[in-house]
Every structure is written in C-alpha cells, then in structure tokens.
Amino acid sequence: MSDTTWSFSQTFSAEFQASRTDLESRVQEAKSTTITADDLQILAVDLAKLNKTLADATGSLPGYDQRQFELQVKAIEKSLQELRPKSKFAFKRKPPGPTTTTTTPTPAATSNIAPPPSTTTPSTNLTLSSHSSQYLTKTALPPASQSSDLSISDLSNCIVNLLDSKFSALHIRNLTDTVLLLPVIQGSILLHDLRRCTVVAGCHQFRMHTSTNVDVYLAIQSAPIIEHCSHIRFSTYPSSLSKEITAHEFSVQDFSHIKSTPSPNWAFIPGLGGGDGKDWPVGGVEDISASLSKLLPDDSRR
Incomplete structure (x- = not known):
C-alpha cells in the first residue's frame, strides 16, 4: 500500500467511523421514542449519504476494511428498517351482485369480517x-x-x-x-x-x-x-x-x-x-x- 493510499485510508476510516457511530446511536435512540416520518426521513438521508461516501471510496481502501464498513452500513440499514411502521392489510368481501330476491339476510348470514380500521388520525399540526x-x-x-x-x-x-x-x-x-x-x-x-x-x-x-x-x-x-x-x-x-x-x-x-x-x-x-x-x-x-x-x-x- 502506498503512503498516499495509507494516509487516505486512515483519514477516511476515522471520519467514516465517527459518522457511522453517530448515526447508529441516533437509530438506537429512535427505537425507544416515538419517531415521526420526518425523523425517519432524516435518518434515511443520512444513511444514504454514508453509503455514498463509502461507495466513492471503493478501490482506495483495503479490502478487509471495505467489507467491514459495508457490513456496518447494512446493520444500520436493517435497524432503520425495523423502525418503519409495518403495513396492515385487511381483506374486504366483494359486494354481492344484484339479485332478484328481496329476502332480508338474517344476522347469521351477514359478514363477520370487521371493516378495516380507519387510517385517518386527527391532525396535530x-x-x-x-x-x-x-x-x-x-x-x-x-x-x-x-x-x-x-x-x-x-x-x-x-x-x-x-x-x-x-x-x-x-x-x-x-x-x-x-x-x-x-x-x-x-x-x-x-x-x-x-x-x-x-x-x-x-x-x-x-x-x-x-x-x-x-x-x-x-x-x-x-x-x-x-x-x-x-x-x-x-x-x-x-x-x-x-x-x-x-x-x-x-x-x-x-x-x-x-x-x-x-x-x-x-x-x-x-x-x-x-x-x-x-x-x-x-x-x-x-x-x-x-x-x-x-x-x-x-x-x-x-
């Protein structure tokens, strides 16, 4: 490894680890608090920037260091993914087509599938x-x-x-x-x-x-x-x-x-x-x- 490459690697590693540690701690702290969509967006943007910084340094770092940094970024990415709200799905019964009978359905014949919960919450802005x-x-x-x-x-x-x-x-x-x-x-x-x-x-x-x-x-x-x-x-x-x-x-x-x-x-x-x-x-x-x-x-x- 040349002196120039070694010097870049040392400087990059120090700066990368500082940014990675800060981002990692913020993600961990977010797990114990109520996180907003804006907070998630900030963390996602910062993770993207960290990933881009690492990608730009590809070829200028020792192979072992490069792999370790990539694993660290993937770990943060996984932790951030766990913070995202899980989607909830509910299946609706297809409305019956028109019929020629006027028989009123009995309670036993009605659907027992509850309607999906409303996703609308009162605005607090x-x-x-x-x-x-x-x-x-x-x-x-x-x-x-x-x-x-x-x-x-x-x-x-x-x-x-x-x-x-x-x-x-x-x-x-x-x-x-x-x-x-x-x-x-x-x-x-x-x-x-x-x-x-x-x-x-x-x-x-x-x-x-x-x-x-x-x-x-x-x-x-x-x-x-x-x-x-x-x-x-x-x-x-x-x-x-x-x-x-x-x-x-x-x-x-x-x-x-x-x-x-x-x-x-x-x-x-x-x-x-x-x-x-x-x-x-x-x-x-x-x-x-x-x-x-x-x-x-x-x-x-x-």
Missing part, C-alpha cells in the same frame, strides 16, 4: 405563518397537546417567544430578520431558507438547509447538521433562559463540505456563556426594531 413586525407568543396558536408539530413560516422582522410551550417537532421555513426563542423539545427541528435570523432552541436532532447569516444558540447532544448554508454561527443555549439545561459541547456536520479541512460555512460564536449577556425579550418589547437590531446577526456577514 399547528401553524404560525405570514406575520411581519410583530411580537408573537403561544397566544397566536390554538390550544395544543404535547404531541403537536408546529410549522413556522413566512415571517419577517418578528420576535417569536414560545419558551413556555411544548411541541414534538418544529418545521421552520422562509424567515427573514426574525428572532426565534424556542423551547427544548424531544424531537427534531428542521429549518429551511432563513436569512439574517437568530434561533434559540433545544432538540434531539437539528438540521438547517439553504440558510445564511444565522446565529444559533442550541442545546443538543448529537451533531447539528447544515447543508447549502453559509455564515452560520453556533453557541450553547443561554442558561439565563432555562436553569434546567446543562450546556454540552457539540460538533457541527456540514454536508456541503465533506472534507477533512474545517468548513468555511460555520463557526462558533466567540466567548462563553451561550448568549447570557444578551437582553432576550422574554417579557415583550416596546420597540421591535430596536430589539431586533441588538439580537440579529451583523449585516456585514452576508
């Missing part, structure tokens, strides 16, 4: 959408259960304070010049198309797409993921907003920069304290513009 220059709290939402998903979309120049709310998952899209103060949830947070925003959140899985100039104050024990993003900064969840949270260090995975060099698309916010020096508007604001100017990222990072 909540929506907060289409607001500008407002301070928004949970009063803008209908009453929710703790199993509700919340979609936040199409906001500009807003401050959203949902710290005293509970949700199972959050889906966030198309926000501009907006501050989100979100609770720590057990599920996932998916974000798309944020421009110059500040996000305070805690979750089991965090994934951000196609966003730029965003500061994220996060409570998480896994690795947050970004893709097609730029000028993203991370720090820990402010202890001033929740005394029950213990800050954990975390690393960030940038799926747009699968290289051994540091990603140019994100960085940690300098200093310690996770934003505890900021004046978070938990009790409302008199001047939204003035508050936003203190909390939003600097325009020069665009």
